Amino acid sequence: MNIRNYTIIILILIMSTTIISCNSLRSNEDNEKQELQSVEDNKQLLNEISNIRNEVQTLKKSIDSNTNTTNTNSSLPNPNVLPSIADLVEVTRPGVVSIVISSTQNTFFGRQDSEGAGSGIIISEDGYILTNSHVVDLANVITVSFYDETEAEAELIGQDPLTDLAVIKVDKSGLTPLSISSNNNLRVGDWVVAIGNAIGLKGEPTVTLGIVSALERELAIDSTYLTELIQTDAVINPGNSGGPLLNLDGDVIGINTIKYVETSTDGIGFAISSETAYTIMQQLIQNGKVIWPWIGIGAQDIDLQNIDELDLNVTEGVLIRSISPNGPAEKGGLLANDIIIAIDQKPIRNVKELQTLRQTGYLSIGQEITVTIIREKVAQDILITLEEQPRL
Numbered sequence: 533m534n535i536r537n538y539t540i541i542i543l544i545l546i547m548s549t550t551i552i553s554c555n556s557l558r559s560n561e562d563n564e565k566q567e568l569q570s571v572e573d574n575k576q577l578l579n580e581i582s583n584i585r586n587e588v589q590t591l592k593k594s595i596d597s598n599t600n601t602t603n604t605n606s607s608l609p610n611p612n613v614l615p616s617i618a619d620l621v622e623v624t625r626p627g628v629v630s631i632v633i634s635s636t637q638n639t640f641f642g643r644q645d646s647e648g649a650g651s652g653i654i655i656s657e658d659g660y661i662l663t664n665s666h667v668v669d670l671a672n673v674i675t676v677s678f679y680d681e682t683e684a685e686a687e688l689i690g691q692d693p694l695t696d697l698a699v700i701k702v703d704k705s706g707l708t709p710l711s712i713s714s715n716n717n718l719r720v721g722d723w724v725v726a727i728g729n730a731i732g733l734k735g736e737p738t739v740t741l742g743i744v745s746a747l748e749r750e751l752a753i754d755s756t757y758l759t760e761l762i763q764t765d766a767v768i769n770p771g772n773s774g775g776p777l778l779n780l781d782g783d784v785i786g787i788n789t790i791k792y793v794e795t796s797t798d799g800i801g802f803a804i805s806s807e808t809a810y811t812i813m814q815q816l817i818q819n820g821k822v823i824w825p826w827i828g829i830g831a832q833d834i835d836l837q838n839i840d841e842l843d844l845n846v847t848e849g850v851l852i853r854s855i856s857p858n859g860p861a862e863k864g865g866l867l868a869n870d871i872i873i874a875i876d877q878k879p880i881r882n883v884k885e886l887q888t889l890r891q892t893g894y895l896s897i898g899q900e901i902t903v904t905i906i907r908e909k910v911a912q913d914i915l916i917t918l919e920e921q922p923r924l
Contacts, residue, residue, distance in 0.1 A: 617725050617739070617741060620778065620782050621727070621739050623782055624776070624778060625679055625727065625736070625737060625739075626654075626679040626680075626708040627654045627707075627709055627710035627776075628652070628653060628654075628679070628710075628737050628775055629651065629652045629653075629654060629677060629679075630652075630676070630677040630729040630737065631649065631650045631651060631663060631667055631668070631674060631675070631676055631677075631686075631700075632647060632648070632675045632677070633647065633649075633650075633668055633672075633674050633675070634646070634647050634673045635647075635648070635670045635672050648671075649770075649771045650664060650668075650771060650774040650775075651663065651667075651727075651728035651737065651771065651773060651774040651775030652667075652775070653774070654707045654710060655699075655710070655813060657705060657707050657709055658705050659701045659704045659707060660689070660699055660700075660701050661676065661686065661699065661700050661702065662697065662699055662787065663697075663698050663699075663774030663787075664696050664697065664698060664773045664774040664787065664789055665692060665693050665695075665698040666693075667698070667774045668688055668691065668698050668700060669693075673685065674687070674688065674700055676700070676702050678707075679708075684702040684703065684704055685702070686700040686702045687700065687701055688700055689816055689817060689820060690815075690821050690822075691816070692812055692815075692816065692821065692822040694822070694824070695758070695804065695808060695809075695812050695822070695891065696758060696804065697787065697804065697809055697813065697816070698816070699813055699816040699817055710776060710778075710783075711783050712783075712784045712806050712810050712813070713779075713783040713806045713810070714806070714807060715807065716779070716783070716786075716806050716807060718744055718747060718762065718779075720744050720745065720747060721743055723741065723743055724741075724742055724743060724744055724762075724766055724777050724779060725739060725777070725778045725779075725780070726739070726740045726741075726764070726766040726776075726777050726778075726788055726803075727739050727775050727776055727778065728768075728769075728772030728774070728775025728776075728788055729771045729772070729775065730770070730771045741766060742764050742765040742766025742767070742801075743764065743765060743766075744762060744763070744764055745763040745764055745765050745800070747763070748760055748761070749762070749763045749802060750884065751790070758789070759884060759887055759888065760805045760807070760808050760888060760891065761789075761802045761803065761804060761805065762777065762785070762803045762804075763800065764777060764803060765800070765801070768788050768802075772788045772801075773788060773789055773790065774787065776788070783806075784806050784809075785803075785806045786803030786805055786806055786809075787804045787809050788802075788803045789803060789804050790802050811891070823897060823920050823921075824890060824920070824921040825896055825897050825899065825918040825919070825921065826897075826918060826919050826921035826922070827859070827861050827916060827918065828855065828856035828859020828860045828862060828919070829852050829853075829855060829861045829866065830852070830853045830854035830855075830856075831850045831852055831853060831872070831883055831886070832850070832853055833850070833851070834846065834847060834849055834850075834851050834871065834882075842869060844906075844909075845909045846873065846906055848873070848881040848882070849871040849873040849880060849906065850871065850880055850882065851869070851871055852868055852872065853868060855867065855868055859919070860916050860918055861916060863916075864903070864914050864915060864916040865914050866905065866914060866916070867907065869907075870907050871906040871907075872886070872903055872904070873904050873905065874903075874904035875901050875904070876902050877902070877904070895918055896918065897919060897920050898917065898918065898919075900917050901915070901916050901917075902915060903915075903916050
């Protein structure tokens, strides 16, 4: 029996004993001979009622105590309290810069000058800045504006269109870097803050607040296919590209890259995961480019059509459609129509998971990997030594 039902029963007993007491009092008036005995009985009943009342009071205190404990231990936040990000903004804003580029392009009408704007994240005290590749692409001059309203020209250290990331550097020291999280542990519904140079407005950067709407999104932009994207409803406007997406601890968990623009959509922006950015920015600083490991295959996901055409006995994996001449796959013995189902015993269910292994730094040049394939419905392991991906 729960506490609430127990309380109701006790209250019914109190009412019943009170009625009995009243009836007893009436009977005393009619029968003088039993007066003394009735008085004693009434006293006893009143004492019992008083005891029950005390028990009810004790029980009520216990219920209130349990209720308070439950509320204190609840993991759910108070729905009436929204997070204040003022302190976070004050601490992180000096690590965000505005980037303006000028470029000259040859057109049908002759040489034309143009300008573009974006944002960047200071990643070292000695002037390295992380931004989007498309922000600085084709730039002749890169001008960086800092929180203290000073400016400096930057040089391009390296860029990687495949992940839409770039690193530039200014000749300054004593800057305030932000922390790029290599393991962001994000969950859908987490609060996030976007900071950037929205639409090139002069003055302090624009700050917007939102949540993580989805994880591991994929998006094709022109010739670039971005994976492992964070979707957010924090407003990302033109000029925000290259700026940070922060958690409430002030860590960079994403690099804002694009707002999805359709007449029927609203509140959909994307950021490159900091886990991807962490690996890429280190290579750009060290090598001026990203040296991608290469297997040397053309591949696609398994679908119902090729399951039927090739009489496959699996429904997940990566179907090899072509083999690059003299590449690692050909040297190792992989063939067209082989199905990759694992690499080093890590399950590979689709092309996305194969790309993720590469982009998160698990695969490296010169590394020997065990590729588990299905060939003619039989599983086998093949050793492949990865090479550097040729540049077009």
